[in-house]
Amino acid sequence: MRPETIHIERTYPITADKLWQALTNQESMKDWFFEIPNFTTEVGGEFEFYKSNDDKNLMHHCQVVESKAPEIFKFTWRHPKQSQGTSVITWRLIPRRGATTLHLTHEGLENFKDAGENYTHAKFESGWERILGESLNKFLEKRSLPI
Template identity: 30%
Template sequence: METKPLIVERTLNAPVSRIWQALTDNSKMKEWYFKLENFEPRVGFEFQFYGQGSKGEKFLHLCRITTVEPEKKLSYTWKYDNFPGNSEVSFELFPEGDKTLVRITHTGLDTFPQDHPDFAASSFSAGWNHILGISLKEYVEK
């Protein structure tokens, strides 16, 4: 049974160009997102990073870019090393004058182990709300 995608939206007080740079320039990403060894906004580019679980364990995230529409949309697969499941994250940008509506859509969460609290939809919801509502917001609005 496929669950509905997780969608998180915020209107940020920054132009599309500034948010796009924050999403695609690795030196900027390191300031608000995850510490990626390298990142290139091009379809097929693969990257990985470690994230921390609720009990301090490290999860290796394996990602591959699937969509790049400059200043509009960035999507990539999102899976975990040594765990079943495959999902996709999309960042979409909608200009609203000098502000931007940012929408994060995460699909495929139901493919992850449902008996693991770090893979629960509520965990992803909390994470994306923090990333969009605090981390990215504070970075682009400073």
């Protein structure tokens, strides 16, 4: 089985510190990502959240692997009710002269083969494109976060 990985880069016109806050603050995350009541950036810490899909509550279970503000946030990503597989997501923030590039890597998608058609590389990629290209962008524009 060959590894399946997604790489997406988006550059936002704010500092790495401000982007880190948008990415890791529970209140902010509700507006662009998901509501995650037990969210943490502590290495070894676990959090979970739910997404409704066709009247099913799909649980996402995550564990923090690496966290260094405002540079990197890495965590496992599992769907324990749909699959035995685990993937790893890395958000890397790269400062760029008054802006910050977010490089998202989602590795191990081949581990979700047992979960069905909603867990394909294409579905995950379109989801991340929508989240980073639309939801996070709109949130940052709305907040007009100064550099």
